[in-house]
Amino acid sequence: MSATFPDPRDRLIIALDLPSVSTAESIIARIGDAATFYKIGYELGFAGGLGLARELVADGKKVFIDFKLHDIGNTVARGVASLAALGASFATVHAYPQTMRAAMEGKGASPLRILAVTVLTSYDEADLAEAGYAGGVAATVASRVAQAREIGVDGIVCAPTDAASVRTALGAKGVIVTPGVRPDGAATGDQKRVATPFAAIRAGADYLVVGRPIVASPDPGASARAVQAEIARAVA
Numbered sequence: 001m002s003a004t005f006p007d008p009r010d011r012l013i014i015a016l017d018l019p020s021v022s023t024a025e026s027i028i029a030r031i032g033d034a035a036t037f038y039k040i041g042y043e044l045g046f047a048g049g050l051g052l053a054r055e056l057v058a059d060g061k062k063v064f065i066d067f068k069l070h071d072i073g074n075t076v077a078r079g080v081a082s083l084a085a086l087g088a089s090f091a092t093v094h095a096y097p098q099t100m101r102a103a104m105e106g107k108g109a110s111p112l113r114i115l116a117v118t119v120l121t122s123y124d125e126a127d128l129a130e131a132g133y134a135g136g137v138a139a140t141v142a143s144r145v146a147q148a149r150e151i152g153v154d155g156i157v158c159a160p161t162d163a164a165s166v167r168t169a170l171g172a173k174g175v176i177v178t179p180g181v182r183p184d185g186a187a188t189g190d191q192k193r194v195a196t197p198f199a200a201i202r203a204g205a206d207y208l209v210v211g212r213p214i215v216a217s218p219d220p221g222a223s224a225r226a227v228q229a230e231i232a233r234a235v236a
Protein backbone atom coordinates (compact mmCIF):
# COMPACT_ATOMS: atom_id res chain seq x y z
CA MET A 1 0.00 0.00 0.00
CA SER A 2 1.29 3.46 -0.86
CA ALA A 3 -0.15 5.41 2.07
CA THR A 4 -1.25 4.88 5.64
CA PHE A 5 -4.89 5.33 6.55
CA PRO A 6 -5.68 5.74 10.24
CA ASP A 7 -9.41 5.97 9.39
CA PRO A 8 -11.04 3.38 7.04
CA ARG A 9 -13.56 6.07 6.02
CA ASP A 10 -10.80 7.78 4.04
CA ARG A 11 -10.40 4.75 1.74
CA LEU A 12 -13.97 4.78 0.46
CA ILE A 13 -14.76 7.16 -2.41
CA ILE A 14 -18.49 7.46 -3.03
CA ALA A 15 -19.45 8.00 -6.69
CA LEU A 16 -22.17 10.66 -6.84
CA ASP A 17 -23.63 9.42 -10.13
CA LEU A 18 -26.83 11.39 -9.69
CA PRO A 19 -28.93 13.63 -11.96
CA SER A 20 -28.87 16.92 -10.06
CA VAL A 21 -27.06 18.89 -7.40
CA SER A 22 -30.16 18.82 -5.17
CA THR A 23 -30.35 15.01 -5.36
CA ALA A 24 -26.64 14.78 -4.56
CA GLU A 25 -26.97 17.20 -1.64
CA SER A 26 -29.78 15.12 -0.18
CA ILE A 27 -27.72 11.89 -0.43
CA ILE A 28 -24.66 13.65 1.06
CA ALA A 29 -26.80 14.87 3.99
CA ARG A 30 -28.09 11.31 4.58
CA ILE A 31 -24.54 9.90 4.51
CA GLY A 32 -23.33 12.59 6.92
CA ASP A 33 -19.93 12.01 8.46
CA ALA A 34 -19.83 8.41 7.22
CA ALA A 35 -17.97 9.75 4.16
CA THR A 36 -14.91 11.90 3.66
CA PHE A 37 -14.36 11.47 -0.10
CA TYR A 38 -16.76 11.94 -3.05
CA LYS A 39 -16.37 11.36 -6.78
CA ILE A 40 -18.07 13.49 -9.44
CA GLY A 41 -18.33 12.13 -12.97
CA TYR A 42 -20.20 13.00 -16.16
CA GLU A 43 -23.79 12.85 -14.93
CA LEU A 44 -23.48 15.25 -11.99
CA GLY A 45 -20.54 17.20 -13.42
CA PHE A 46 -22.56 18.14 -16.52
CA ALA A 47 -25.51 19.11 -14.30
CA GLY A 48 -23.77 21.77 -12.19
CA GLY A 49 -21.68 19.40 -10.09
CA LEU A 50 -18.45 21.39 -10.27
CA GLY A 51 -20.02 24.07 -8.05
CA LEU A 52 -20.94 21.32 -5.59
CA ALA A 53 -17.34 20.07 -5.80
CA ARG A 54 -16.12 23.49 -4.65
CA GLU A 55 -18.60 23.45 -1.76
CA LEU A 56 -17.52 19.96 -0.69
CA VAL A 57 -13.88 21.07 -0.69
CA ALA A 58 -14.83 24.15 1.37
CA ASP A 59 -16.62 21.79 3.82
CA GLY A 60 -13.43 19.78 4.28
CA LYS A 61 -14.37 16.80 2.08
CA LYS A 62 -12.04 15.39 -0.57
CA VAL A 63 -13.20 15.44 -4.18
CA PHE A 64 -12.29 13.21 -7.12
CA ILE A 65 -13.19 14.62 -10.57
CA ASP A 66 -13.61 11.60 -12.84
CA PHE A 67 -13.91 12.99 -16.36
CA LYS A 68 -11.29 10.58 -17.80
CA LEU A 69 -9.68 13.27 -19.92
CA HIS A 70 -8.19 12.45 -23.32
CA ASP A 71 -7.51 15.24 -25.85
CA ILE A 72 -4.58 17.10 -27.37
CA GLY A 73 -1.90 17.88 -24.82
CA ASN A 74 -2.60 21.63 -24.51
CA THR A 75 -6.29 21.01 -23.81
CA VAL A 76 -5.56 18.30 -21.22
CA ALA A 77 -2.92 20.40 -19.44
CA ARG A 78 -5.20 23.46 -19.21
CA GLY A 79 -8.20 21.40 -18.11
CA VAL A 80 -6.14 19.76 -15.38
CA ALA A 81 -4.87 23.18 -14.23
CA SER A 82 -8.52 24.22 -13.77
CA LEU A 83 -9.25 21.08 -11.72
CA ALA A 84 -6.19 21.81 -9.57
CA ALA A 85 -7.49 25.36 -8.96
CA LEU A 86 -10.88 23.92 -7.97
CA GLY A 87 -9.21 22.04 -5.11
CA ALA A 88 -9.79 18.48 -6.38
CA SER A 89 -7.68 15.77 -4.76
CA PHE A 90 -7.85 13.26 -7.65
CA ALA A 91 -8.54 13.57 -11.39
CA THR A 92 -8.54 10.91 -14.10
CA VAL A 93 -7.07 10.75 -17.59
CA HIS A 94 -6.99 7.84 -20.01
CA ALA A 95 -3.61 6.09 -19.85
CA TYR A 96 -2.20 7.34 -23.16
CA PRO A 97 1.38 8.63 -22.83
CA GLN A 98 0.82 12.06 -24.39
CA THR A 99 -2.26 12.58 -22.23
CA MET A 100 -0.56 11.45 -19.01
CA ARG A 101 2.45 13.76 -19.65
CA ALA A 102 0.16 16.73 -20.35
CA ALA A 103 -1.85 16.08 -17.17
CA MET A 104 1.29 15.93 -15.03
CA GLU A 105 2.45 19.20 -16.58
CA GLY A 106 -0.97 20.80 -16.04
CA LYS A 107 -1.21 20.01 -12.35
CA GLY A 108 2.05 21.88 -11.70
CA ALA A 109 3.02 22.00 -8.03
CA SER A 110 -0.57 21.51 -6.80
CA PRO A 111 -1.46 18.57 -4.54
CA LEU A 112 -3.89 17.21 -7.20
CA ARG A 113 -3.08 13.57 -7.96
CA ILE A 114 -3.42 12.38 -11.54
CA LEU A 115 -4.81 8.86 -11.94
CA ALA A 116 -4.42 6.95 -15.21
CA VAL A 117 -7.37 4.76 -16.21
CA THR A 118 -6.05 1.47 -17.60
CA VAL A 119 -8.89 -0.77 -18.90
CA LEU A 120 -12.42 0.15 -17.82
CA THR A 121 -14.01 -2.23 -15.32
CA SER A 122 -17.01 -2.63 -17.64
CA TYR A 123 -14.74 -4.26 -20.25
CA ASP A 124 -14.08 -7.96 -20.54
CA GLU A 125 -11.78 -9.61 -23.09
CA ALA A 126 -14.40 -9.46 -25.85
CA ASP A 127 -15.12 -5.74 -25.28
CA LEU A 128 -11.42 -4.91 -25.45
CA ALA A 129 -10.97 -6.92 -28.65
CA GLU A 130 -14.04 -5.23 -30.16
CA ALA A 131 -12.42 -1.84 -29.39
CA GLY A 132 -9.38 -2.91 -31.43
CA TYR A 133 -6.92 -3.94 -28.71
CA ALA A 134 -5.62 -7.40 -29.51
CA GLY A 135 -3.39 -8.00 -26.50
CA GLY A 136 -6.00 -8.92 -23.89
CA VAL A 137 -6.93 -7.25 -20.61
CA ALA A 138 -3.95 -8.34 -18.47
CA ALA A 139 -1.34 -7.38 -21.08
CA THR A 140 -3.02 -4.03 -21.85
CA VAL A 141 -3.24 -3.14 -18.16
CA ALA A 142 0.42 -4.15 -17.68
CA SER A 143 1.66 -2.06 -20.58
CA ARG A 144 -0.37 1.00 -19.48
CA VAL A 145 0.88 0.70 -15.90
CA ALA A 146 4.48 0.45 -17.15
CA GLN A 147 4.04 3.64 -19.21
CA ALA A 148 2.30 5.44 -16.34
CA ARG A 149 5.12 4.52 -14.00
CA GLU A 150 7.75 5.67 -16.47
CA ILE A 151 5.97 9.03 -16.86
CA GLY A 152 5.59 9.39 -13.10
CA VAL A 153 1.80 9.56 -12.91
CA ASP A 154 0.53 9.64 -9.31
CA GLY A 155 -1.74 6.61 -9.49
CA ILE A 156 -3.72 4.03 -11.41
CA VAL A 157 -7.41 3.24 -11.80
CA CYS A 158 -7.88 -0.47 -12.40
CA ALA A 159 -10.29 -3.29 -11.66
CA PRO A 160 -9.96 -4.87 -8.23
CA THR A 161 -9.18 -8.10 -10.07
CA ASP A 162 -6.07 -6.39 -11.51
CA ALA A 163 -4.96 -4.71 -8.28
CA ALA A 164 -2.46 -7.37 -7.16
CA SER A 165 -0.55 -7.39 -10.46
CA VAL A 166 -0.74 -3.60 -10.71
CA ARG A 167 0.68 -3.26 -7.18
CA THR A 168 3.61 -5.53 -8.14
CA ALA A 169 4.29 -3.52 -11.31
CA LEU A 170 3.79 -0.12 -9.70
CA GLY A 171 5.74 -0.66 -6.52
CA ALA A 172 4.80 0.80 -3.17
CA LYS A 173 4.78 4.45 -4.25
CA GLY A 174 1.82 4.76 -6.62
CA VAL A 175 -1.81 5.03 -5.56
CA ILE A 176 -4.23 2.30 -6.69
CA VAL A 177 -7.93 3.19 -6.98
CA THR A 178 -10.43 0.46 -7.84
CA PRO A 179 -13.99 0.93 -9.06
CA GLY A 180 -15.96 -2.24 -9.87
CA VAL A 181 -16.36 -2.94 -6.16
CA ARG A 182 -19.44 -4.84 -5.06
CA PRO A 183 -20.37 -6.02 -1.57
CA ASP A 184 -21.50 -9.67 -1.56
CA GLY A 185 -24.93 -9.98 -3.15
CA ALA A 186 -24.99 -6.47 -4.69
CA ALA A 187 -26.06 -6.19 -8.33
CA THR A 188 -23.07 -5.88 -10.66
CA GLY A 189 -24.99 -3.86 -13.27
CA ASP A 190 -22.68 -3.08 -16.21
CA GLN A 191 -19.49 -3.85 -14.25
CA LYS A 192 -17.68 -6.97 -15.52
CA ARG A 193 -14.38 -7.15 -13.57
CA VAL A 194 -15.55 -6.92 -9.95
CA ALA A 195 -14.58 -7.92 -6.42
CA THR A 196 -15.79 -7.32 -2.88
CA PRO A 197 -14.38 -4.49 -0.76
CA PHE A 198 -12.48 -7.06 1.34
CA ALA A 199 -10.88 -8.68 -1.73
CA ALA A 200 -10.02 -5.32 -3.33
CA ILE A 201 -8.19 -4.08 -0.23
CA ARG A 202 -6.41 -7.42 0.25
CA ALA A 203 -5.29 -7.27 -3.41
CA GLY A 204 -3.54 -3.95 -2.80
CA ALA A 205 -6.08 -1.21 -3.52
CA ASP A 206 -5.58 2.02 -1.57
CA TYR A 207 -9.00 3.48 -2.34
CA LEU A 208 -12.30 1.86 -3.38
CA VAL A 209 -14.87 3.64 -5.55
CA VAL A 210 -18.45 2.58 -4.85
CA GLY A 211 -21.45 4.22 -6.49
CA ARG A 212 -24.81 2.52 -6.98
CA PRO A 213 -24.55 0.08 -4.04
CA ILE A 214 -24.45 3.19 -1.81
CA VAL A 215 -26.26 6.04 -3.58
CA ALA A 216 -29.15 3.83 -4.75
CA SER A 217 -29.47 2.10 -1.38
CA PRO A 218 -32.50 2.77 0.85
CA ASP A 219 -30.02 3.79 3.58
CA PRO A 220 -26.88 5.25 1.94
CA GLY A 221 -25.20 6.01 5.29
CA ALA A 222 -25.60 2.41 6.51
CA SER A 223 -24.38 1.05 3.16
CA ALA A 224 -21.29 3.30 3.30
CA ARG A 225 -20.55 2.21 6.88
CA ALA A 226 -20.92 -1.47 5.86
CA VAL A 227 -18.28 -1.03 3.13
CA GLN A 228 -15.99 0.77 5.59
CA ALA A 229 -16.44 -2.07 8.12
CA GLU A 230 -15.36 -4.52 5.41
CA ILE A 231 -12.31 -2.33 4.66
CA ALA A 232 -11.46 -2.34 8.37
CA ARG A 233 -11.75 -6.17 8.47
CA ALA A 234 -9.45 -6.47 5.46
CA VAL A 235 -6.69 -4.48 7.13
CA ALA A 236 -7.10 -5.99 10.64
Ligand SMILES: O=c1ccn([C@@H]2O[C@H](COP(=O)(O)O)[C@@H](O)[C@H]2O)c(=O)[nH]1
Nearest residue numbers: 015041119120121179180209210211212
Ligand atom coordinates in the same frame (compact mmCIF):
# COMPACT_ATOMS: atom_id res chain seq x y z
O1 LIG B 1 -12.79 1.60 -14.95
C1 LIG B 1 -13.60 2.36 -14.38
C2 LIG B 1 -13.36 3.70 -14.19
C3 LIG B 1 -14.28 4.47 -13.53
N1 LIG B 1 -15.44 3.95 -13.09
C4 LIG B 1 -16.39 4.84 -12.38
O2 LIG B 1 -16.60 4.35 -11.04
C5 LIG B 1 -17.95 4.44 -10.69
C6 LIG B 1 -18.49 3.08 -10.35
O3 LIG B 1 -19.86 3.17 -10.02
P1 LIG B 1 -20.71 1.89 -9.56
O4 LIG B 1 -22.10 2.43 -9.47
O5 LIG B 1 -20.14 1.46 -8.23
O6 LIG B 1 -20.59 0.84 -10.61
C7 LIG B 1 -18.69 5.11 -11.85
O7 LIG B 1 -18.79 6.48 -11.54
C8 LIG B 1 -17.77 4.92 -13.04
O8 LIG B 1 -17.82 6.01 -13.94
C9 LIG B 1 -15.69 2.63 -13.29
O9 LIG B 1 -16.76 2.10 -12.89
N2 LIG B 1 -14.75 1.86 -13.92
